[in-house]
Amino acid sequence: MLELCFNEGVGGLLAYWQSGKQKILCLGDDLSIGPIAGGPDSQERREQLVRILGSDPWGELPAGEWIDEAWQRYCRTWERLRTLPEGTEVRVWLDRTPGSRCGFLASAEALAFRKARVTAALLPEWVARPDGTAVEYSGWGEAGPEELDALLEDCCRGVPQVLLGGLSHRWRQLQEENTPLRAVINGRLHSVPEDFYDGMILSRLPEAGQTIRLAELLGRTLGECQPGIGDWWLACRAEALATEGRFCLERDPDRFYNSHVTAL
Structure with a gap:
């Protein structure tokens, strides 16, 4: 099974959990921020990634071509997704973050085209522990690798092809709106203005x-x-x-x- 996630931290978590990255596709550009009209691997998204990675608020990042290398790696990942063998089993790691929701919508068309057999791993909002405490999650990156097997027992569900088509249509709507931000409001993804937060x-x-x-x-x-x-x-x-x-x-x-x- 191929693991598909939309955050570099989650990608690292899954790599540690699996003891390797060979079965992980990580589309780590947060598509909830910035322009999306041209697609996830367009020039406008490259410029957005450069703005984020090049900002270096702590003044500690090394000089060099690492930003271009990160972009090329990201584009290769999208190409791998678009050329998956038909019928590939894909588990998509979804949570309540807008970046995760946007990533799934953006990838839905490719998954549908390749007739992927998709399972969504939906992060629960909270989990009760045997010691009488409870932990609340907003993103998969907050979970530890030792927790994943237990969390997966109850949070996975199949995604039908017809739903992938609907998600792809919703992504095209968001692309047409092309607002500065997209946010989760009452469980649904919406276009919002730049001052939303x-x-x-x-x-x-x-x-x-x-x-x-x-x-x-x-x-x-x-x-x-x-x-x-x-x-x-x-x-x-x-x-x-x-x-x-x-x-x-x-x-x-x-x-x-x-x-x-x-x-x-």
């Missing part, structure tokens, strides 16, 4: 006049709101909000996430 950032500011590091503000937003996206977009929106005068941002010239945010 702004309220989450602003609600995590300290009292007026108090100052915190930008990294702490973003950490609060990610941990308490669980938007299911990475910190890059939130950092971009924090810059935009500061420009609009919603708070003061004193930039650290070397490490952007060390910048200081002062509430007004």
Whole structure:
């Protein structure tokens, strides 16, 4: 069985779980952020990936051609998906993150065309443990490799071909809308404006006049709101909000996430 996921962290988790990557396809570009009209491996997506990987907010990434290599690897993965042998068994790792939902919709057409036998591994929202505690999940990347076998026992279900066709149609609709973001609202994926997450950032500011590091503000937003996206977009929106005068941002010239945010 081929494992298909949509997050590099999940890809690493599955590789550790399987002790190898030969049966894993990881489409790690978060298609919930940025333009999608031209397709997942279009030039516009390449430019989006360069913006994300090249931002380096901590100033610690090595120089070199690694970003281009990452893009080429991503394109090769899409080509492998589109040329699968007919009838390949594929298990798709799905969770509540918008990137996972977008990745599945974007890949549905290729899966349907290759008549893949698709099983969806749907991450449960929470799991009760024998010790009387419970754990809540928002993405597969939050699970440990030792948990996967137990989680898979009850969370897998077959995906009929007709549903793959419907998902592909929904993806084409989202491509036509081509908004800056896509988000999960009431369990469904919707096109949303670029300021969709702004309220989450602003609600995590300290009292007026108090100052915190930008990294702490973003950490609060990610941990308490669980938007299911990475910190890059939130950092971009924090810059935009500061420009609009919603708070003061004193930039650290070397490490952007060390910048200081002062509430007004």
